[in-house]
Amino acid sequence: MINYIYTILTILTVLGFYLATGNEKKILIFFSFWIIIVGILSVLDFFKNTETIPPRLFLFIIPVFAFLTYMYLRTESKNLNLKYLTAIHIVRIPVEIVLFDLFLQKKIPMIMTFKGWNYDILMGISAVLVLLMIFIYQGKYKNSILKIWNIMGLVFLLIIVLTAILSAPTPFQQLAFDQPNVAILTFPYSFLPTIIVPIVCFSHLLALKSNK
Numbered sequence: 001m002i003n004y005i006y007t008i009l010t011i012l013t014v015l016g017f018y019l020a021t022g023n024e025k026k027i028l029i030f031f032s033f034w035i036i037i038v039g040i041l042s043v044l045d046f047f048k049n050t051e052t053i054p055p056r057l058f059l060f061i062i063p064v065f066a067f068l069t070y071m072y073l074r075t076e077s078k079n080l081n082l083k084y085l086t087a088i089h090i091v092r093i094p095v096e097i098v099l100f101d102l103f104l105q106k107k108i109p110m111i112m113t114f115k116g117w118n119y120d121i122l123m124g125i126s127a128v129l130v131l132l133m134i135f136i137y138q139g140k141y142k143n144s145i146l147k148i149w150n151i152m153g154l155v156f157l158l159i160i161v162l163t164a165i166l167s168a169p170t171p172f173q174q175l176a177f178d179q180p181n182v183a184i185l186t187f188p189y190s191f192l193p194t195i196i197v198p199i200v201c202f203s204h205l206l207a208l209k210s211n212k
Helices: 002-020 025-043 062-074 082-104 120-137 143-167 191-210
Strands: none
Touching (some): 002 025, 002 082, 002 191, 062 191, 082 120, 120 143, 143 191
């Protein structure tokens, strides 16, 4: 059941990003193919071979960031929807709950949860408050608040990403040898580093771009 929920969360994240970027069809086309490709390879245990340098999963993160960088550069600020760019971060609440469940299943280390070094759930909760502020004040809010919030979101995201990389059973592993991060190598949790995290990252960057 939780696998279906996580897949739905991934799809909702993509749809939110599509709406946030002015209904850019390239977003739907790219990520529709990407979900299928990553999903099939995950089911076939393609990413479980972590002895390659760089690990296979890491290679599948590069095209996503390349595509999103392209979208960042070509998307004009006037086409961005700040409400959707903020609402996307609410997905971080259920994602963190799922991560904690994976910790209980011994598929990720505790340091990747809100009981460890991961405070990302705070960004999900605060996203609700920031979204309310945007709706209530309708453009009369202070831009500095949004800038600080988005920068904090990027910092929190960087912390969990580095923790996840260093905890994964690869030649680069430095943390959590007793309970490594193996979940991201399997379906549907491989969607986290290859789809959800990149979208969350660029949602912050695009929000900062629209807030200049």
